[in-house]
Amino acid sequence: MCVPESAGRESKDIMVPRRLLLVGEGNFSFTASLIDTLDPGVSVTATCLQHPADLEGDPVTQENLQRLRERGVEVRFGVDCTQLARALQAHERDFDRIYFNFPHCGRKAGVAKNRELLAKFFQSCADVLAKEGQVHVALCRGQGGTPADKPQREWHNSWQVVAMAALGGFILSDVYPFSCEAVPGYKCTGYRSQAKSFRVEGAMNHVFTQSSPLEGCQPRALRVRLGDRCFSCTEPEALAGKLNRRFLEASSCHPVKTINEKLIAELGRYFPLKRLKCSFPLLSQGGTSVLPPGTFDPLPAFWVSLHEDKSYSESLTGEITQEMEDVLLSFAELALPKSPGRDGYGAAQEGTREQVRLRLRSSLLAHAEAVIQSPDFLPGCLHILSGPVFRKCHILPFMMPAFHETLFILGLNKNRKGTCLASLLDRLKDSLDNLLTETLLEGSSLRTSVEFVLQPNGKDHIIHGKSLHLGPDCTENLIIGTVVTSTAVTHKHPCFAFVSINLDLLAMLVYDISDWRILWTFDNRFLKRFAPGKIEHFKSYSLYPPCYVHDISFWLDEKKGFDELEFHTVARAVSQDTVISIQFLGRFQHPETAQVSLCYRLTYQACDKALSPQLAASMQSRFRREIQRQLHVSPR
Incomplete structure (x- = not known):
């Protein structure tokens, strides 16, 4: 990467580079060209694997070295990029940028050797990089193995740069074409400064940052x-x-909080509001509800x-x-x-x-009874309850075990029930549409739509949200909320409407967030991408995370049975939410013993952390042990 081109791409939360380290320099032409683009206060250390005697016969290299010495650039020879900590003393480390252009093991080394080089390089970088620093790796066309390459190589035939970086704790945060024009005078050389240079047409620069x-x-x-x-x-x-996690508290600038406040403000244009405090996430078992059986708690808690x-x-x-x-x-x-x-x-x-x-609350509707039975419940006023909810669920792209819910409760006039409900639905749809169009540029078309679908009982509604920007997994309408009406015979206001909104899914639609897991990250870079109270499209800082697929088969215990939901829950726990898909592959019954075996395929992928092939394999091994212990199955 060339610093002039990168300047406009820097995120506002990334430090201004003050100390640069260049490794694998061949003829030092990149460093010699780069220093002309830097501020005087930037410190540069350029290194190469060769020793001075190996470079004496190259006049171009000698000219570049002379220029670097005149500019006060530190030059080091015999530096192995896979052992940077050995070459650099403790006080010489903490670089803001490390550059490695067109790494290669030399001669006809295959992809396996070059992957090993990258893996060891990234592990070495972790020892000398500053906390918020970046590692820049330029690769020839197709080598990286990411969708940014045109054309993209098959995964097994690429250098798998993102997976190799994960071994050092790095994630890919940016990728774009490598431009030699940005550093005039740079001439790429081959391995150990061989005359035959690399083909840089279509080359890509990959920018990596450290992950939690x-x-x-x-x-x-x-x-x-x-x-x-x-x-x-x-x-x-x-x-x-x-x-x-306190995402909805007054001091929070989390996007879920912003969405909640904006939705409440929109509805406040049409209804008087009464906000209720909901600060405790735990509930005891039992209790009655004003709602019909099955209205809430659809999934185990x-x-x-x-x-x-x-x-x-x-x-x-x-x-x-x-x-x-x-x-x-x-x-x-x-x-x-x-x-x-x-x-x-x-x-x-x-x-x-x-x-x-x-048990942890699985729906705010569990509090509906307490709200409407309160002596200060006001007819015609929209009562609002917001808080986190937790429930066991299968592992699917838009099913989440934890999310934030806002519940709107409105007492309806019995004689004008139909009119009041229609008005509520119209106002709610207008408010949701206003949120979804807030980030649209002038002249652009709406890419997300909201639809209220009447249920077979003729009175309740499901709120569907469909988006064109959440990727191939979002082929179905997302259920972002429900509208339930109920009658309480003993209450002075016997008709009620309960509107439940999944704030996390709504935030994903509004902010263009494709993965719900990123909403729960502890990485400070996530919140730094959002201005308090402002809605703007989210740009991920972890691009093209690799997937790892593992199959598992096991014998069932006929006496214990098998709970597939618990199977998913154990996978979620063991993998720390990195299992993104569980696919049932088949069922086998032994012809002699009649014992039944099931086979599943698990796909591992992290959304904001460095997940290496080895770590995914380790998780799969633990998963095998845990289902044997918790579900009483026998892995095959």
């Missing part, structure tokens, strides 16, 4: 204060990193167990105490059920070790 480690996303221990007592709980493994924690104050350092206090504040209004039976608060108060078992 996958290993760091483990279930967190959370503490809950109830009165003067403390309890601890652990996130379900399938929800690691998804509890207590996640359960957590609270254990009394007497060592809270004594065992924590000051730093961790502050972190845990933040957690306590978020759960401050959590209340255990008043009559939960054997799992209740009474057991905890008696000092026993019996656990309190609660």
Whole structure:
């Protein structure tokens, strides 16, 4: 990559480069040309694998070296790009940019050898690159193996640059044509400065940045204060990193929060609003609902167990105490059920070790009864409840185990029920359409549409959203919400409309976010791409993440049975949400024993982290062990 061309492509959250390292320089013509484009304060270190004696006979190289010395550029010989930490002392590291143009093992080395070179190079870069630095690798046409190459090589015949970078913890953040014209005087040379140079027509420059480690996303221990007592709980493994994220709080600039506020503001143009606080994500089992059976909780819930924690104050350092206090504040209004039976608060108060078992809320509709029974419920006012919900689900592109929901509750005049409901639907559709058109340029056509589909019962509706920009997986209409009407005979306002909106799916449609998992990332680069309260198209910082496919077959235990939803849940937990597809391949029954075997295909792909082939294989191995332990099957 050439610095002049890159300047306009820099993201606002990337540091201005001050220290550059160039590796694998042949005749040093790239460095000699590059220094003319740099600010005087930029420090440049140029290295090559050859020793000075190997370059004495090349007048072009000697001329470039003389020019570099005159400009104060540090030149080092005999530097192996796969062992940079060995060549550079600790105080010489922390480079903002590392450049490697047209790497090659030499002569007729095949793709396997060159992949190995790239893998070791990226692992070496991790030791000398600054935290927010970039690694630039220029490759000849087709070598990278990404869709940016025209034409794209078959994966097995490419250098698989993104997968090799993942071994060093890097993700591909940008890719574009390599331009020799941007650095006049640059002449690409072959391996070890051989006369035969590489063909740079159609070459691509790949820009890599460091990703957060996958290993760091483990279930967190959370503490809950109830009165003067403390309890601890652990996130379900399938929800690691998804509890207590506070995306909807006042201080948040998360896109889900922005979408929620804009939708509420749009509806506020037509209805008086009353916002209700919903700060606790846990619910007890049981309870009644004003809604018909099956209206909410369509999928099984996640359960957590609270254990009394007497060592809270004594065992924590000051730093961790502050972190845990933040957690306590978020759960401050959590209340255990008043009559939960054997799992209740009474057991905890008696000092026993019996656990309190609660389930995570799977729908805000569970709170509908409490809202409409409240003495300050106002007819004609749109009551609003927003918060995270959690539910077990199959692994599909637009099915998510955790998302944010907004529930709108409106009491309807019994005599004007039809008119009031029609008005609500019209206003809601207008509000959603306004959100979806906010980022459209003048003269462009709407690429996302919203449709209200009447259900067979003749009164409820499903809200469909269809987009043309979410890729081939979005071939069906997405269910972004529901409208349910209900009658409560004992209530003074017996007719109600409940509108449930999946804010995460709505945000994906509005911001052009193709992968729901990115909404839950801990990577600071995600939020830096959004201005508070502003809607703009999202540009991913992790391009063309590779996929890894693994098959698994196992014998069923006839006595235990087989729960496919739990199979998906275990896969989600073990893979830390990197399994993006589970495909059923077939069923086999042994002709003699009649024992049944199932076969599935799992596809692994990370959306914002470096997932290497080795790490995916390791996850698959653990998955085999876990289904044997949890589901009582016998892997074949």
